[in-house]
Amino acid sequence: MVLVSKMSTRNIARFWEWGKKIICVGRNYKDHAIELKNAIPSEPVLFLKPPSAYVREGSPILLPFYTSSLHHEVELGVLIGQGGTAIPQSSAMDHVAGYVLCLDMTARDVQDECKSKGLPWTLAKAFNTSCPISDFIPKEKIPDPGNINLWLKVNNIVKQNGSTSQMIFSIPYLINYISQIISLEEGDLILTGTPKGVSSVQEQDELQAGIDGIVTMTFKVDRKRKLI
Amino acid sequence: MSARNIARFWEWGRKIICVGRNYADHAIELKNAIPSEPVLFLKPPSAYVTEGSPILLPFYTSSLHHEVELGVLIGKGGTDIPQSSAMEHVAGYVLCLDMTARDIQDQCKSKGLPWTLAKAFNTSCPISDFIPKEKISDPGNINLWLKVNDTLKQNGSTSQMIFSIPYLINYISQIISLEEGDLILTVTPKGVSSVQEQDVLQAGIDGIVTMTFKVDRKS
Numbered sequence: 150m151v152l153v154s155k156m157s158t159r160n161i162a163r164f165w166e167w168g169k170k171i172i173c174v175g176r177n178y179k180d181h182a183i184e185l186k187n188a189i190p191s192e193p194v195l196f197l198k199p200p201s202a203y204v205r206e207g208s209p210i211l212l213p214f215y216t217s218s219l220h221h222e223v224e225l226g227v228l229i230g231q232g233g234t235a236i237p238q239s240s241a242m243d244h245v246a247g248y249v250l251c252l253d254m255t256a257r258d259v260q261d262e263c264k265s266k267g268l269p270w271t272l273a274k275a276f277n278t279s280c281p282i283s284d285f286i287p288k289e290k291i292p293d294p295g296n297i298n299l300w301l302k303v304n305n306i307v308k309q310n311g312s313t314s315q316m317i318f319s320i321p322y323l324i325n326y327i328s329q330i331i332s333l334e335e336g337d338l339i340l341t342g343t344p345k346g347v348s349s350v351q352e353q354d355e356l357q358a359g360i361d362g363i364v365t366m367t368f369k370v371d372r373k374r375k376l377i
Numbered sequence: 378m379s380a381r382n383i384a385r386f387w388e389w390g391r392k393i394i395c396v397g398r399n400y401a402d403h404a405i406e407l408k409n410a411i412p413s414e415p416v417l418f419l420k421p422p423s424a425y426v427t428e429g430s431p432i433l434l435p436f437y438t439s440s441l442h443h444e445v446e447l448g449v450l451i452g453k454g455g456t457d458i459p460q461s462s463a464m465e466h467v468a469g470y471v472l473c474l475d476m477t478a479r480d481i482q483d484q485c486k487s488k489g490l491p492w493t494l495a496k497a498f499n500t501s502c503p504i505s506d507f508i509p510k511e512k513i514s515d516p517g518n519i520n521l522w523l524k525v526n527d528t529l530k531q532n533g534s535t536s537q538m539i540f541s542i543p544y545l546i547n548y549i550s551q552i553i554s555l556e557e558g559d560l561i562l563t564v565t566p567k568g569v570s571s572v573q574e575q576d577v578l579q580a581g582i583d584g585i586v587t588m589t590f591k592v593d594r595k596s
Binding site: 169170172175194195196197199200201202213214234263264265267268269270271272274275276277329330331332333334 | 391493552555
């Protein structure tokens with residue numbers, strides 16, 4: 150398969166319009182693994198969201214019809230500017246175009262069921278609006294992504310507040326690990342994990358998340374309206 | 378529908394949605410429960426491999442399995458697509474192999490982990506040329522076959538599908554909106570087995586398409 154690079158014509162700041170994949174890393178913060186009673190992994194846990202999961206400010210997060218337990222997970226997203234396979238850790242950051250603040254919305258009850266039945270996590274993680282995103286943050290705005298604070302409030306109450314310094318696997322490690330198995334392409338987004346403090350949200354809740362001095366974003370939770 | 382060339386869907390398509398356990402005999406051979414709803418998992422578009430390039434054994438598996446499948450290519454997207462109009466959203470078909478690291482999949486199942494390393498690796502989705510819709514008038518009644526080194530391994534009819542194509546398009550699009558260029562892998566018959574380096578896989582739908590792939594180790 151030959152991929153023709155369209156780097157010169159694609160607008161990286163509108164990555165959600167054309168990006169082809171979202172790769173998520175689970176259990177990358179020790180305190181989050183502990184709160185979910187998960188084993189601390191020896192290798193990153195990877196799962197996918199499709200690009201249809203993207204939702205931007207101004208549109209709501211929609212509760213999937215099959216869950217009673219929709220959870221928020223605030224994450225630092227790393228946007229790939231230059232693709233590759235088996236990218237060495239030493240040059241991994243050269244492949245990064247910038248960052249995106251993301252929420253890895255998760256149907257927690259369904260995820261628990263999938264885990265106990267050995268099923269894929271698709272219904273728990275990959276539904277429409279399961280990936281709320283901020284505007285694109287150019288790389289130079291965050292010189293040290295391994296040392297920033299992510300926070301999230303639900304209805305003005307702080308729920309999550311953690312530093313990326315808690316990540317078990319670093320961004321260069323993740324880029325190298327993932328690209329050995331799944332080749333990376335310009336426009337791909339990697340969600341790098343969430344700190345502790347996840348909780349469930351209800352219809353009409355307002356989620357606010359941010360990286361101080363860099364970005365803030367707000368989303369409302371809604372139920373899907375049936376078209377009559 | 379758009380300026381995009383549907384016949385080269387693998388160059389620009391954004392998602393591959395796979396349906397597991399949609400064939401009664403295959404569920405039984407893997408000792409899986411027959412599901413009440415479709416089991417869905419994703420492959421990224423980076424998984425596509427077309428004839429002329431090899432299927433590459435992932436470094437972490439000792440048990441790479443073939444699964445020949447009928448792929449349904451979406452020509453018109455939608456959300457909550459009704460079953461009654463689902464086939465209008467289909468542009469055509471693709472013969473696919475859902476390459477699977479079976480040992481890893483078993484491990485993921487017992488540990489409650491996602492199936493990503495078992496199903497989503499590079500070259501885990503070998504595909505044929507695009508088959509226009511009119512070439513297969515009854516997709517619920519065709520035969521899929523696969524040979525390894527000339528020995529027939531899989532040979533089954535899509536009439537054994539538990540969930541029909543319109544059902545799948547409706548079910549999936551309620552949860553994950555479909556877009557032009559999306560591919561849905563719908564069903565594999567029984568007879569899955571493991572392949573080794575240098576094996577030659579041949580698969581086909583009689584009278585419609587054949588495809589050949591070699592298994593190799595990444596150099």
